[in-house]
Amino acid sequence: MALKKYIFVTGGVASSLGKGIISASLAKLLQSRGYTVTIQKLDPYINVDPGTLNPYEHGECYVTEDGAETDLDLGHYERFINIPTTQNNNVTTGRIYQSVINKERKGDYLGKTVQVIPHITDEIKRRIKILGTKGNFDFIITEIGGTVGDIESLPYIEAIRQMKWELGPVNCLVIHLTLVPYLAASAELKTKPTQHSVKMLLENGIQPNVLVLRTEHPLNSDIRKKVALFCNVDYKSVIESIDVSTIYEVPLLMQKENLDGIVLRKLNLPEGEKPEMKPWKQFVAKVKNPKKHVTVALVGKYIELPDSYKSIMESFVHAGAVNDCKVELRSIQSEKIDKNNIDSYFKGVNGIVVAPGFGDRGIEGKILSAQFAREKDIPFFGICLGMQCAVIEFSRNVLGLADAHSTEMDIKTPHPVIDLMEEQKGVTIKGGTMRLGIYPCNITPGSRCSKIYSESEVMERHRHRYEFNNNYLELFGKNGMVQAGINPDTELVEIMEIPGHKWFVGVQFHPEYRSTVLNPHPLFIDFVRAAIENSSGD
Numbered sequence: 203m204a205l206k207k208y209i210f211v212t213g214g215v216a217s218s219l220g221k222g223i224i225s226a227s228l229a230k231l232l233q234s235r236g237y238t239v240t241i242q243k244l245d246p247y248i249n250v251d252p253g254t255l256n257p258y259e260h261g262e263c264y265v266t267e268d269g270a271e272t273d274l275d276l277g278h279y280e281r282f283i284n285i286p287t288t289q290n291n292n293v294t295t296g297r298i299y300q301s302v303i304n305k306e307r308k309g310d311y312l313g314k315t316v317q318v319i320p321h322i323t324d325e326i327k328r329r330i331k332i333l334g335t336k337g338n339f340d341f342i343i344t345e346i347g348g349t350v351g352d353i354e355s356l357p358y359i360e361a362i363r364q365m366k367w368e369l370g371p372v373n374c375l376v377i378h379l380t381l382v383p384y385l386a387a388s389a390e391l392k393t394k395p396t397q398h399s400v401k402m403l404l405e406n407g408i409q410p411n412v413l414v415l416r417t418e419h420p421l422n423s424d425i426r427k428k429v430a431l432f433c434n435v436d437y438k439s440v441i442e443s444i445d446v447s448t449i450y451e452v453p454l455l456m457q458k459e460n461l462d463g464i465v466l467r468k469l470n471l472p473e474g475e476k477p478e479m480k481p482w483k484q485f486v487a488k489v490k491n492p493k494k495h496v497t498v499a500l501v502g503k504y505i506e507l508p509d510s511y512k513s514i515m516e517s518f519v520h521a522g523a524v525n526d527c528k529v530e531l532r533s534i535q536s537e538k539i540d541k542n543n544i545d546s547y548f549k550g551v552n553g554i555v556v557a558p559g560f561g562d563r564g565i566e567g568k569i570l571s572a573q574f575a576r577e578k579d580i581p582f583f584g585i586c587l588g589m590q591c592a593v594i595e596f597s598r599n600v601l602g603l604a605d606a607h608s609t610e611m612d613i614k615t616p617h618p619v620i621d622l623m624e625e626q627k628g629v630t631i632k633g634g635t636m637r638l639g640i641y642p643c644n645i646t647p648g649s650r651c652s653k654i655y656s657e658s659e660v661m662e663r664h665r666h667r668y669e670f671n672n673n674y675l676e677l678f679g680k681n682g683m684v685q686a687g688i689n690p691d692t693e694l695v696e697i698m699e700i701p702g703h704k705w706f707v708g709v710q711f712h713p714e715y716r717s718t719v720l721n722p723h724p725l726f727i728d729f730v731r732a733a734i735e736n737s738s739g740d
């Protein structure tokens with residue numbers, strides 16, 4: 203029987219302190235001790251899910267196997283603990299209110315006044331407990347988005363307070379993550395913001411059990427004692443989280459600080475031996491001491507915010523480690539690329555990735571990038587829209603189909619080589635209506651991908667409305683761009699390749715959502731290998 207212990211992770215002082223990484227690191231440590239763990243993110247915004255958000259707002263939208271469009275922290279959870287998340291692992295205020303309002307319309311509240319307390323807080327608690335009742339988990343770690351003190355976080359804080367009361371200290375605890383800023387002028391670390399943020403939690407009825415302090419400089423015992431005394435936690439429960447060069451080092455740091463041991467002790471479980479974490483340590487050593495270097499261009503239109511391409515970037519860290527190689531990503535704003543400057547943008551790159559995306563801003567720069575890679579024989583990896591751009595480029599410049607395009611960008615194109623999927627034609631509502639989640643793909647025997655993947659049928663995650671137009675498939679094949687993967691049920695083209703090229707693969711799906719530390723994605727691994735091969739002689 204699973205233990206069903208609930209751990210909440212809140213944040214104070216500032217946003218972006220890395221609650222997701224702390225949650226994932228704790229989960230990793232508990233998992234290494236043999237426990238089953240899941241991690242959930244509660245987001246206080248009103249969008250029903252982040253699928254309709256521009257990546258500039260909150261970064262990438264991560265997609266689960268079961269087709270949920272979620273916060274990018276779920277990507278960290280999967281990359282760290284190597285277990286798929288589901289629709290239940292990310293809940294927003296919008297979704298909570300939507301369920302409560304739907305119930306009210308159905309008459310389920312039997313004439314009662316529907317209120318934030320108890321109806322919204324009950325719905326929050328139900329969404330947290332679902333993971334305990336439906337899953338088989340010893341630990342359910344729930345990260346609360348935002349910062350304590352935000353008006354919109356209040357119902358979540360109240361729900362945690364109630365759960366703490368209901369479950370008791372042996373089954374539930376709160377970890378609060380704060381920042382200890384360093385004042386360079388006086389060369390001092392300051393604990394006051396932490397004290398204030400804990401005070402705010404106390405005002406809301408929550409005494410945190412463990413404090414994780416993010417800091418740029420080591421915390422001495424005086425600082426730890428001060429925080430412990432003023433925040434009512436024991437000395438050992440004041441944990442230092444110092445800045446590190448890679449997020450993958452955080453579990454090792456947390457292990458040194460004994461975060462997992464303290465959590466277990468507080469939840470009345472044996473602390474036992476520290477897990478060895480051997481494969482993890484080997485991975486971190488490879489990330490920190492690469493033997494080779496390559497430069498890969500990442501062409502996208504949201505590059506100003508690196509979080510927009512989080513999973514792609516992390517996939518390169520995983521694939522780089524397998525190849526003993528540091529992959530330097532050169533992010534290039536596709537809007538800026540034109541025929542005259544393209545050489546300078548790609549000078550010295552060993553591979554080119556064209557990123558996923560929507561809409562026509564920067565599209566011609568992406569198409570030019572695919573052309574550049576094809577003509578100069580540079581390893582090319584097109585992901586979703588990136589694959590579509592490679593197809594458009596090939597139509598225009600090899601097949602001679604002038605003005606070929608995707609109907610997403612040009613509804614009147616004479617050659618709709620990328621077109622709206624049949625099932626999308628009647629869709630008018632934007633939220634949650636794309637082709638989402640995992641679908642099977644049969645790998646074509648003899649293709650490059652058949653050598654890369656060791657299986658003949660793979661499952662990959664999707665997030666798109668448009669597809670390769672099969673009316674053109676034969677023409678493409680005759681001219682040197684072939685399909686290398688097909689959905690067995692719908693015959694949708696999943697992969698296009700150019701066999702004569704050094705490495706030219708476009709995929710309609712998103713391999714980056716599936717790459718984890720312990721299971722790096724074969725396509726990224728092989729692309730990095732090809733980029734390394736292409737760099738010899740640099």
Ligand code: GLN
Nearest residue numbers: 558559586587666667668
């Ligand atoms: N905009 C394209 C489509 O909807 C590609 C989507 C993507 O890159 N995720 O098909």
